[in-house]
Amino acid sequence: MNWQAVRAIYVYEMTRFFRTLLQSLISPVISTSLYFVVFGAAIGSRIDQVEGVAYGAFIVPGLIMLTVVTQSISNASFGIYFPKFIGTIYELLSAPVNFLEIVAGYVGAAATKSLVIGLIILGTAFFFVELRILHPVWMLSFLVLTCVSFALLGFIIGIWARNFEQLQLVPLLVVTPLVFLGGSFYSISMLPPAWQTVTLFNPVVYLISGFRWAFFEQADVPVALSLLAILGFMTLCLAAIWWIFRTGWRIRN
Amino acid sequence: MPDIVSVRDLDKTYAGGFRALKSVSLGIRQGEILALLGPNGAGKTTLISTICGITTPTSGSVEVAGHDVVRDYRAARQLIGLVPQEINLEPFEKVINTVRFSRGLFGRRRDDAHVESVLRQLSLWDKRDSKTVELSGGMKRRVLIAKALAHEPRVLFLDEPTAGVDVDFRRDMWETVRRLQADGVTIILTTHYIEEAEAIADRIGVIARGEILLVEEKDSLMRRLGRKEMRLDLHEPIAAVPDSLSGYKLQRSDEGGALIYTYDTSAERTGIARLFSDLTAAGLRLRDVQTSQSSLEEIFVDLVRDGQ
Ligand SMILES: Nc1ncnc2c1ncn2[C@@H]1O[C@H](COP(=O)(O)OP(=O)(O)OP(=O)(O)O)[C@@H](O)[C@H]1O
Ligand SMILES: [Mg+2]
Numbered sequence: 001m002n003w004q005a006v007r008a009i010y011v012y013e014m015t016r017f018f019r020t021l022l023q024s025l026i027s028p029v030i031s032t033s034l035y036f037v038v039f040g041a042a043i044g045s046r047i048d049q050v051e052g053v054a055y056g057a058f059i060v061p062g063l064i065m066l067t068v069v070t071q072s073i074s075n076a077s078f079g080i081y082f083p084k085f086i087g088t089i090y091e092l093l094s095a096p097v098n099f100l101e102i103v104a105g106y107v108g109a110a111a112t113k114s115l116v117i118g119l120i121i122l123g124t125a126f127f128f129v130e131l132r133i134l135h136p137v138w139m140l141s142f143l144v145l146t147c148v149s150f151a152l153l154g155f156i157i158g159i160w161a162r163n164f165e166q167l168q169l170v171p172l173l174v175v176t177p178l179v180f181l182g183g184s185f186y187s188i189s190m191l192p193p194a195w196q197t198v199t200l201f202n203p204v205v206y207l208i209s210g211f212r213w214a215f216f217e218q219a220d221v222p223v224a225l226s227l228l229a230i231l232g233f234m235t236l237c238l239a240a241i242w243w244i245f246r247t248g249w250r251i252r253n
Numbered sequence: 254m255p256d257i258v259s260v261r262d263l264d265k266t267y268a269g270g271f272r273a274l275k276s277v278s279l280g281i282r283q284g285e286i287l288a289l290l291g292p293n294g295a296g297k298t299t300l301i302s303t304i305c306g307i308t309t310p311t312s313g314s315v316e317v318a319g320h321d322v323v324r325d326y327r328a329a330r331q332l333i334g335l336v337p338q339e340i341n342l343e344p345f346e347k348v349i350n351t352v353r354f355s356r357g358l359f360g361r362r363r364d365d366a367h368v369e370s371v372l373r374q375l376s377l378w379d380k381r382d383s384k385t386v387e388l389s390g391g392m393k394r395r396v397l398i399a400k401a402l403a404h405e406p407r408v409l410f411l412d413e414p415t416a417g418v419d420v421d422f423r424r425d426m427w428e429t430v431r432r433l434q435a436d437g438v439t440i441i442l443t444t445h446y447i448e449e450a451e452a453i454a455d456r457i458g459v460i461a462r463g464e465i466l467l468v469e470e471k472d473s474l475m476r477r478l479g480r481k482e483m484r485l486d487l488h489e490p491i492a493a494v495p496d497s498l499s500g501y502k503l504q505r506s507d508e509g510g511a512l513i514y515t516y517d518t519s520a521e522r523t524g525i526a527r528l529f530s531d532l533t534a535a536g537l538r539l540r541d542v543q544t545s546q547s548s549l550e551e552i553f554v555d556l557v558r559d560g561q
Contacts, residue, residue: 002327002360004357004358004359004360004361004362005357005358005359005360007357008353008354008356008357008358009354009357009358011354011357012346012350012354015346015350016346019345082343083343086341086342086343086344087337087339087341088341088342088343090307090335090337090341091335091355091358091400092358093305093306093307094305094306094307094330094333094335095330095358095359096326096327096328096329096330096331096359096360097358097360098327248309252307252308252309253267253268253302253307253308253309
């Protein structure tokens with residue numbers, strides 16, 4: 001392993017993050033706060049409890065997931081798309097690094113950023129609602145796993161994208177709907193039975209369910225299944241990236 | 254000198270089906286400055302990119318210090334520095350950070366002293382905290398060189414380092430290249446300019462349409478270049494060159510109607526004045542005199558055209 005290279009990429013990417021720290025943090029914090037106000041305070045006052053949890057608190061895990069998933073994807077996809085776009089990727093391609101090292105650097109940095117943002121939102125949530133975390137270690141594990149696996153997906157999107165429109169396309173068209181319909185704001189059990197079955201094909205359901213379980217011990221699907229789903233997703237992304245670097249797809253002539 | 258880079262039967266066909274390299278073989282000697290001369294689209298960048306790992310070869314092989322660039326890419330690439338033709342730099346990054354990044358990327362431990370010395374060598378130390386977007390074109394190119402030198406490579410590829418720069422910068426660049434050579438770095442540079450190849454290269458390679466047409470010591474090329482031919486048309490054809498003129502190695506031409514004298518323009522004496530008086534002494538009368546020169550330019554143009 002060329003650890004120097006991993007470190008170099010990681011530090012370089014994090015420098016960019018810190019350079020734009022305020023922008024990076026302000027927009028997710030503001031939008032999440034808005035969600036709290038709209039869903040938690042306005043609508044939540046009409047909904048009493050979901051499965052024994054106050055609605056305002058119930059949506060916290062989903063909101064964090066929503067932000068963390070979008071942030072991971074956009075950070076990682078931009079991180080690798082940008083060098084491709086401005087041409088500095090030549091250096092990466094001519095360096096003595098393998099795909100794992102490149103991925104560790106870029107995805108590591110992207111995941112760190114979204115993890116930081118996720119934790120800040122969690123901190124913000126304490127201002128709005130009364131919150132308890134029954135399994136903090138599991139909560140953190142799910143959060144980290146989500147950050148990493150969606151950063152991996154973002155990395156793939158960044159390599160696939162040929163222009164900025166494509167870069168936005170997948171997050172907008174696929175990911176955001178899946179997260180919204182993944183039980184961020186409701187419990188699956190609140191849906192009609194037919195829709196409950198359909199929902200089980202949405203991978204994000206497993207993610208949010210597991211994450212929410214770590215907070216309230218309340219889950220739509222068994223926790224083990226959540227863990228399995230997220231690990232499977234991660235493996236899939238890694239395999240795809242390994243293939244990309246082996247074939248040079250969209251990066252090497 | 255042993256070859257530090259050996260390219261064997263290298264072929265590159267791009268995805269669109271264009272064959273940019275046609276079975277190229279080339280040995281680059283340790284410590285030399287090799288200039289690759291060729292017109293636009295000759296395949297210079299493709300050759301360099303394939304050696305450096307940016308494009309994958311279709312067939313053939315490249316070894317750097319005995320390491321195959323595909324199978325043993327880590328060892329091979331650690332030895333190589335690349336300065337690309339296009340100026341590609343992250344605009345908002347500080348000069349010093351981007352140079353440090355390059356060093357780390359190539360697996361070297363952080364070494365601020367080395368980074369400082371590279372930046373000083375390239376007169377960039379004062380600009381170390383500037384964003385690259387704030388630099389002039391020539392400075393940006395120097396940043397690219399600094400990045401390529403950050404990991405102390407043994408072989409440096411410079412893809413058109415002096416394209417679109419002023420005379421001063423070009424001289425600076427040549428000096429930098431010579432200093433690197435003195436430090437033992439092998440240098441390969443591409444150029445469109447014959448004078449540039451003349452000015453700094455030890456050997457010159459000519460490439461066109463994906464083929465290496467010639468690789469030769471610059472001095473022997475220059476000798477070919479420096480030779481001039483003088484054609485002396487005589488009033489009366491002669492059957493043999495008189496003995497008194499044997500020292501001039503004259504050749505008979507046109508069945509004795511003309512004599513050809515070859516001389517070196519770079520020599521101290523061309524011997525022309527003495528030849529004329531000796532010709533008169535031998536009783537030969539001249540009708541006409543013509544001189545012609547084969548320049549590197551001509552050699553180059555001929556080579557490139559002949560291949561067509
Ligand atoms: N990515 C690519 N896909 C398809 N064809 C390419 C690609 N890159 C280069 N070529 C073609 O390969 C040929 C050689 O290009 P190359 O860039 O190696 O030339 P060059 O000698 O560096 O030219 P120049 O002096 O203009 O830089 C050209 O005909 C070019 O159009
Ligand atoms: Mg070129």
